Amino acid sequence: MMDYRIGHGFDVHRLVADRKLILCGVEIPAELGLLGHSDADVATHALMDALLGTLALGDIGGYFPDTDPRWSGADSLVLLEEVLRLPAFTGWRLVNCDLTIVAQHPRLSPFRDRMRQRLADVLGVVPERISVKATTTEGLGFAGRGEGIAADCTVLLGRAD
Numbered sequence: 001m002m003d004y005r006i007g008h009g010f011d012v013h014r015l016v017a018d019r020k021l022i023l024c025g026v027e028i029p030a031e032l033g034l035l036g037h038s039d040a041d042v043a044t045h046a047l048m049d050a051l052l053g054t055l056a057l058g059d060i061g062g063y064f065p066d067t068d069p070r071w072s073g074a075d076s077l078v079l080l081e082e083v084l085r086l087p088a089f090t091g092w093r094l095v096n097c098d099l100t101i102v103a104q105h106p107r108l109s110p111f112r113d114r115m116r117q118r119l120a121d122v123l124g125v126v127p128e129r130i131s132v133k134a135t136t137t138e139g140l141g142f143a144g145r146g147e148g149i150a151a152d153c154t155v156l157l158g159r160a161d
């Protein structure tokens, strides 16, 4: 028998000039980048919140407050490693992850496999267990106007009962 936990995460960051665009730890060439206290990797943030959600451990704001200078400019994959080191995750394995990035620009499909590999490496699973999808909103809303990027993530954890 296996015990399973599902988690969901959602995040949004604003697009501005003079910032890098980093998604799932991959730097994407773009005119605008995401604004935030860390590297503002909105996709990895949604994934971290999904992981925390599996075991009802709160949200990343509680672990990495934007008032803490330690996390200023932080690589979000390092924050993800921190989350995975929480004692509560001992014995749990990632079954799969399904992540959707909502962005009008740029086209993300050329970077999808690199993003999957980066996350898989940190999560300690094969990339076949990591899904990264991208969608536009057909020009509608903040994402459609290019004001920001959103990300939505679902993860499943399992452990032997």
Ligand code: MG
Pocket (backbone or CB within 6 Å): 011, 012, 013, 036, 040, 041, 042, 045
């Ligand atoms: Mg965030």
